[in-house]
Amino acid sequence: MSYSDLFLSTSPLITISGEEKVQMFGVPFDSTSSYRVGSRDGPNAFRQAYWNIEIYDQILKVNAENVPVKDLGNMNLTVDSNYMLNAVAKVTGEIKQGGKVPAIIGGEHLLTLSSAAQFEGSSLLVFDAHLDYRDELYGLRISHGTFLRRLLEKVKFKKVVHAGSHAISEMEIRDGRKNMDIISSFDINQSFDNYRMALKDMGDDIYVSIDLDVVDPAYAPGVGNPEPGGLTTMQILNLLYLLKDKKLVGFDIVELDPYFDTGITAPLAAKLFSILTIMASGKR
């Protein structure tokens, strides 16, 4: 029996059959969420949106409906962080070992602590309103508000770039700066130059993690911790298109909370997924 047999169930899936490069799974987990819970139901809201948007890409000139994807289903429901982190590490590692690109839909950002850890030596690109670089949050050292600090304590990446921040603490920016390039949403709103420059030093292999709260609540209300001052939809799309010559080794899209969505955020998550899937499949 494989880890995916052990940890994943199958229910309405977005599999597009063929010789796939990308294998996705959902992580219905939100038990360290510090504000609005509900992202445990993000993966299925994402799938529903994915089947209902147009996924021909006008920039990449590729129809994502013709790009094979295997949907492995959702991880077993749990409220135990250690169970979730172990399962995500094992399944992500198994997908990687099989020569495929893991794509993970959250669920809260804590899952990235395990998924990105499978790609030591690659570069890490995080889009997030928050730095998630606290030492602890509400009594937890393992939390969606501390994951990036925990990750960088144990895993050595070639380079770490954090893009789109607009909700940070002084301690996080002071400590975080030592280990990563931090490019705020305000900076990006002025110019993409710093982002382009940072990408140059990242090498080819990049793991991408997108917390949907990097996008302004006007464009993405369905998240756990909305913060005003975020990117526009067009900005996040254009930032992703700049990755088209990179090799995406894995990616995740997290913090989709359907209970606060108004039909906007899930389709955005689906659109971001289709772009990353086309690029990760080498079709661009």
Ligand SMILES: [Mn+2]
């Ligand atoms: Mn986050």
